[in-house]
Amino acid sequence: MTETYSPAQTVEMSGFSLDTLRYYEKIGLIEPVRRAAGGHRRYTEDDLGWLDMLRCLRGTGMPIAQMQSFAELARDGDDTVADRLALLEEHDAAVEAELARLAEQRGKVRAKIEYYRSYLAQQRGVCEAQ
Amino acid sequence: MTETYSPAQTVEMSGFSLDTLRYYEKIGLIEPVRRAAGGHRRYTEDDLGWLDMLRCLRGTGMPIAQMQSFAELARDGDDTVADRLALLEEHDAAVEAELARLAEQRGKVRAKIEYYRSYLAQQRGVCEAQ
DNA sequence: GGTGGAGCTGGAGCAGGCTCCAGGATCCTT
DNA sequence: AAGGATCCTGGAGCCTGCTCCAGCTCCACC
Known part of the structure; x- marks a missing residue:
């Protein structure tokens, strides 16, 4: 069963x-x-x-x-396995590209974060100096 | 200018x-x-x-x-830099999580690809043996 | 056999994020 | 000063991918 x-x-x-x-x-x-x-x-x-x-x-x-x-x-059955493989490989490449794109864009976001952090650090410095 | x-x-x-x-x-x-x-x-x-x-x-x-x-x-000006930083940091964490999720899911796709490949390899083997 | 929860269908509605359009105005070039 | 390219506004429309709803049926349990 x-x-x-x-x-x-x-x-x-x-x-x-x-x-x-x-x-x-x-x-x-x-x-x-x-x-x-x-x-x-x-x-x-x-x-x-x-x-x-x-x-x-x-x-x-x-x-x-x-x-x-x-x-x-x-x-459509087993005859299409090669086609399906091709489709998956193409998709995998797209995913890889997307991962790369996302990682790169994330780098930029992190750069902005660093910029904000250094701005705040500097502000604190000014504050203490007063 | x-x-x-x-x-x-x-x-x-x-x-x-x-x-x-x-x-x-x-x-x-x-x-x-x-x-x-x-x-x-x-x-x-x-x-x-x-x-x-x-x-x-x-x-x-x-x-x-x-x-x-x-x-x-x-x-709202410079007073909000800390808030903006917090927002960006939160977002960066979300992006990191998304990258991890995507990479993991990609692993599964690649496993499927391997499965199809081995299927095809086996099919070719059968064919040659005939 | 009644009642409450799960499931059915077909179709409408929604959220996000743009994209397109009509009907004009403006600008640059010649 | 004429004509084509660019731009303007407000609002409608579109695409993707679900999600919800009305109105019924079915099933399990007491």
Whole structure:
């Protein structure tokens, strides 16, 4: 018997909100989720695994549109693994660039911080001298 | 004579679009810009410096609302330097956390990439063996 | 079998951050 | 003085990525 999970459990385990899970399904980021007799969703282990992938991609800033391309490739089976790899590699490069950009910009912020600090130090100096 | 810059020059030098410059002024991120006789804006060196600060903050993901607080402090003069410093330090910590988060998530993406690579390598192996 | 909590659908609404537009005015060049 | 480029204002619109809502259904438990 394969384990399945209720929407609430899936929210818990995936970190996505209930609305986001439904939204992702609606826009095709997730294949239609199996339903229990009454129409309630039952997520599988596979679904959870896929959600983990989505969380990685979203968490690294991939736009929804690109994730949709990725999901479409995944739906098209094993023949698309090379394409998916290429897409991920491209994304990884984008993330790397973003990290570099952010680190560089942070350097500038830290420079401003240093400037403010030295200004305050100097002000204190003036104050003591009076 | 102090140099001033037209909107077009300022777009060029600041990296913000014309609309964004006007928008920032409208919402109080920039103090009202001096005007030439006919009403056209003339940005000063000081304005450019401030825009550079804004670019740092935006570029490191500070929300507009927080930038507005910062701008308000800046308008209130030298007494607020300590507050501004505190705000920047807090922001720097947030950026550091974001960098860490992104790097961690990137690790997961790279793991997926490795997984795809090994899958492909194995597929090639099977193919050659046939 | 009733009641409260979880889930369903479709569609509207929202927050953030710009971006675009209409309808004029101004400025530079020739 | 004419024409094209640049700029002005106020307000509407847009894009992304959710988030919320109304009105119902379903399920679990007492």
